[in-house]
Amino acid sequence: MEETMSTRRRQFKADARQLLDRNFRFYLLLFLPIFIIMIVTAVPQWMNGAGVDNPGYNLLSLLSIISGLLTVGVSFVLIDLQRGVAELTEPVSKSFTIFNRGAYLWGAFALEIITSVFTILWSVLLLVPGIIKGLAYSQAIYIYRDYLDQGHKIGFLEAITLSRKMMDGHKWEYFVMQLSFIGWGIACVLIIPIIWVVPYMNQTMANFYVNLAAQEDESDEEPTVVSPVDDADQSTTESKPETPADGDEKTADNDDKTE
Template sequence: MMDATTRRKTIKAEAKQLLNRNFKFYLVLFLPIFILQLVTFGSNFADGVLNSNFEQSNLAWIISIVLSLLMVGVSFVLIDLERGVTELKEPVSKSFTIFNSWDYFIGTLALTILIGIMTMLWSFLLLVPGIIKGYSYSQAIYIYRDYLDQGQKIGFMEAITLSREMMDGHKWEMFVLQLSFIGWALLCILILPILGVEPYYQQTMANFYVKLSMEAAEADEESDPEEPVVVTPSTDEQTPSSDAGSQPSSDDTDSQAATPTDKPDDDETPKQE
């Protein structure tokens, strides 16, 4: 298992490599999101500066919800790209992945609401506990979706619990990973367009989930109590026979061999490119 620094550098390098090789695909994939972000910005500007009416404020709120759902669906695609289980084709269709499956849509909507309520309740205590719980619950939607793809049923609270367990010991790591993009965000404001930064950030976060889910799966395999364990007796020990009246011959004893048991077992300184 790699350490946090190595994992952070690895997943950012893999994300950048995917983006550089397939920039046109990412551009079209994120195009609906970019458009809605511009619309949201325009609505908020009109609402705050031009004192627009109540209906326009509601429209901006609805657009923000649709934008959040689209982003989750695109994250599903980015996870599949990192895993190599989808092709770099049909980016327009993939942009609306969240609406292509009722289970994806209703699960994402329900978990988003539930996580929002739980995080808000924790924030009533203090701001910091709310932030920490937000990181703990951050992978629940992806876990829920993985279970759906495997044909397994999982409850919303169970997905949140599994996310909390997966993020145990990794919350600070995720915070530092997100913090490493501050330089990119500043460059985006001053020099670079967001068209390249947003896909890079989202692919990196998708890679983060893939790495954690792989480690969690390996840990489950190693600690599975139902896995049969084969115990091979040493040559110095006498193995009792199932037949009380029979004894193993010396030839059989000498030819007995032990069978081995198989157990399944950048910070990166932003720079212009």
């Protein structure tokens, strides 16, 4: 199992590096608005740490929220790149993908709030259950977006439930993959520019989702997530995911155990 996880992790990273190395200029411009916000927010924080008064706390908080939303939209683009359904053109325009559709923006904002509340509630009990739940909810926004793009109706709680199902047996793999970038984070401070590390990490995470979504499509007679590549050849009727029970988020499920 560990060898399989390690092999998959290396493949996700290799695919990400291949895309990044061949199209670095595109990735640089794609992430440029995010990098600018990172710099704008980092300077006042540094000044505050140096003892300089910082009156713009509310503005910095707003910029942080915008940066998070932009990152979600960019992740949509990275998923499409891995699937081969997006062109490597107009990177700056694609940076603002989250604002291209109101449902994207509202979904990202709402799901972030809901999953944060659920995670905090679990963390109140113990830290570890909170971490596990956070990992389980991590793919909800991408599932939500895939359903929207295919014209399927899906609620926020449904997306969260489908994320939990998708991450069953993969939470530890996702956690280890995140940890594997700690060294890269240190390296970008000392040697490698952050403008390469951040796209590399995000593309790897996008590859992880694409792989899991494809597995769900292959294993289910009625796909949990409809792949844009496959959907063009399908004429099956629309299927609706199972609605989660009202008490779903109040009790721990056996499938949320750490692998």
